[in-house]
Structures are given as structure tokens and as C-alpha cells.
Amino acid sequence: MLTFLVPFGGLVRNLHFWAAQFLVVVCLLHLLRVILTGAYLPPRRFNYVLGMGLFVLAVLLDFTATCCAGTSASTMPLIAGTNLVKSVPLIGGLLYGSPVADPSLEELH
Numbered sequence: 001m002l003t004f005l006v007p008f009g010g011l012v013r014n015l016h017f018w019a020a021q022f023l024v025v026v027c028l029l030h031l032l033r034v035i036l037t038g039a040y041l042p043p044r045r046f047n048y049v050l051g052m053g054l055f056v057l058a059v060l061l062d063f064t065a066t067c068c069a070g071t072s073a074s075t076m077p078l079i080a081g082t083n084l085v086k087s088v089p090l091i092g093g094l095l096y097g098s099p100v101a102d103p104s105l106e107e108l109h
Contacts, residue, residue, distance in 0.1 A: 017069075020061075027054075031052075063077065
């Protein structure tokens with residue numbers, strides 16, 4: 001694992017992790033400011049929709065990075081995420097069964 005083989009690998013990995021968490025917090029604070037000041041109203045509606053798309057993308061990328069870390073701490077977010085997919089009405093069972101099943105979660109860690 002590069003964390004232990006590269007000099008300061010643990011530091012770089014932790015800085016990257018906490019910077020990603022900070023990005024999500026800053027995006028959330030910005031979204032809160034947009035909502036409280038009413039900046040989502042029309043003439044800026046398109047900017048708001050675009051910003052919401054970027055916020056969702058940032059949260060999803062943060063989630064996938066947490067799950068792909070390969071540590072024991074990434075097991076619980078992966079299980080919670082797959083259970084969240086399973087709870088989607090009508091198509092949740094189909095989505096849950098296709099990419100990830102319980103045996104693969106156990107084999108991952």
C-alpha cells in the first residue's frame with residue numbers, strides 16, 4: 001500500500017481525505033447561503049440547478065472515494081449506500097441485485 005511505502009504517504013492520503021470532506025462542507029454552506037438569500041429565484045434558476053448538480057456530484061464522488069479507500073472504515077458507508085439503493089421504491093430491488101450483493105460486501109474486507 002502506498003501509504004506505507006512512499007515517504008509521507010500517510011500524510012498525503014490524510015490531507016486528501018480531509019480536503020474532500022472540507023469541500024463537501026463548504027459546498028453545503030454555500031448551498032445554505034444560496035437558499036437563505038433567495039439566489040435560486042428566476043433570473044438565476046439555471047445557475048442554481050447547475051450548482052445542485054455539482055453538489056450532488058461532489059457528494060457522490062466523496063462517497064465513492066470513502067468506499068474505495070480499502071480500509072475497514074469503508075465497510076459501513078458501503079453497506080449503508082447499498083441499503084439506501086435497496087430502499088428506492090419500485091426499482092430498488094433490481095438496482096440492489098445487479099451491481100452489489102451481500103456476499104461481495106463480505107469478500108471486500
